[in-house]
Structure formats: C-alpha cells, structure tokens
Amino acid sequence: QTTPQKPQKKQKQPGSPPLPRQNTKTAPPSPPRVISDPTGHLQFHRVGFLGEGGFARVYEVKDTRGARLACKVVTKSSLVTKKAKTKLYAEIKIHRALEHPNIVDFRDCFEDDDNVYMTLELCVNGSITDMLRRRRLFTEPEARFFLVQLIGACQYMHTHQVIHRDLKLGNLFLDGHMNVKVGDFGLAALIENPGERKKTICGTPNYIAPEVLFDTANGHSFEVDIWSIGVILYTLVVGRPPFQTKDVKAIYERIRDNQYEFPADRPISAYAQELIQSILASNPQMRPSLLDIVDHPFFTRGIFPPYIPSSAYDIPPNFR
C-alpha cells in the first residue's frame, strides 16, 4: 500500500509533483479504556484496535447498549497548526452531513483534553485492500458488485457537491454483509460555487488523476473521482494498480503518459478492458459520467451477483 499524499500548502509546478511524506512520528499514548464526552451522555468502552492512517488511530468500541462501533481518534498534539485543525473540521463537516447506505455512517463527534473522537459505523470486514491481499484478485462479477455500490455512493456525494479525492481500495470498507462503505473523508472537498476548481495537490500516488498533478493552473473537479474508479476497477480485476512501480516519481510519469497495460497472462474481458480504457482518459472532459459507467456492457451484459458470500474473503465465489 502506498503512503497517502496529504494536501500541500504551496502549489507545485508540473515538473515537481508531490512526494510521500516521511513517517517520523512516534506512537501517541492510547486513549482511555472508557471514552466519554464532556457531558457524560456518550460513553464507549474501547475493546480493540482496528488500524491507523495518516492522522488518526481507529479503535473498536462498544456503546452502553453493547453495540459495536469504530472510533477514530486524533490526538490534540497533532492539531497544533491552524491548517491541521481546519482539515479535521472540514473532514467532520463533510462526513457528518452525508447519509447513504454505501458511506460509512458518521455517528458522533466530541473531545476530551487529549483527543478528538469520531464514532463511526463499524466495518467488520476491514477494507477491500485487506481482502485483496488474501484473494490476490477478484472475479469480474465481484468487481461489478463492489463498483455499483461505490458508484452509488459517488453519485450521492457528487450531487451533494462533495469530491472525495482519495477513493482507493484502502478507503472502501466492507460491512458484515460484504457491502461497500466509502470512508475516510480526510481529503474530501466541498464545491461551494458551481464551476469552482480545486487546486490542492492531494490523493494517493497510484490513484491520482493526471490533472491534479499536471494541470495545477486549471485545477481539478469531480472527474478526479471518476479516474480513481477506473484505477479501482483495474486493480480489482488485475490485482495491482495500473501505474504501479517502485518509485513514486515514475508512477507520476506513467500517469502523465497514460502508460499502463493489461497483463497477457490473465483473462480480463474485452468489456472490462474497454471500460477501464474509457475511464482512464487523460482529458477529464472525455471521461464517462457515473451513469455512463453503469450503462456500459461490462455491467449490463455480465453476471451481477445479488450478494457476495463471506466465504469470498478467502475463496473466489462461483456465481454461475
């Protein structure tokens, strides 16, 4: 998994795209066993550790009724700069306003002296990255199932003027029924005026759209999420991202040159290849819309499973 590229203050020129930051931090102390809000109305028992990202550590907690939740914890010591605070408030503002069956449900937000806490719907099956590690690659029916749910969530975000900007397998979580839940709104942007363009260089190297890196003068908009959906589809059916190489600079060169191939040793259907190629158009205006994507024969002519069995976590399901 690549290191997330967090927003950079200054706009970089096309010749010098962002590089992943160095991970120099030391582990902060664990949050209390019993986490409560200042009013004492909310109380959660910390029962396990789920994972950590660039800014937060995420724990499994139980509320007073015994319901399991995820709790994202950001230490206040990491929020000393104004920029870090603004970013966290933006994430909270955007995430808590979204309500969709395929978006991680945002429950509550509160703080104590040491941390800011966000309680979220628990996704017991982790992220699709975790599952891909075990499965190596997915069948095309599974890719259809995951993608339709992602596209539903994305359509909802875009109609609510939200660009996610960090769609990747590691931010697609799975609930107990193998349904997709889009999470981590840490890089999301709200488009407040029609036609507004965003200029911050951000994303995760393998999934960044070319205009984010190389058209900084013009900026970017909703089409960056469509690009990431193309990268996600490729990664699901091939087993690795299309522009992947060891060196981040080389990944950016490949993205700039639209240089990727389909492996000859894996049977990727012609429909899947054609759809991926149409989505990964360098020119954002040439990319299909979300509705165009679900209308493509890859979706309309192939097997579409009604659900994914939990056994799929380890063994490819047979949907015939």
Ligand code: ADP
């Ligand atoms: P960051 O914003 O710091 O990148 P993330 O939101 O990506 O943090 O969360 C970090 C890790 O915590 C994830 O990779 C995942 O393993 C775990 N995680 C996050 N949210 C949930 C959730 N709702 N349910 C289960 N695990 C989660």
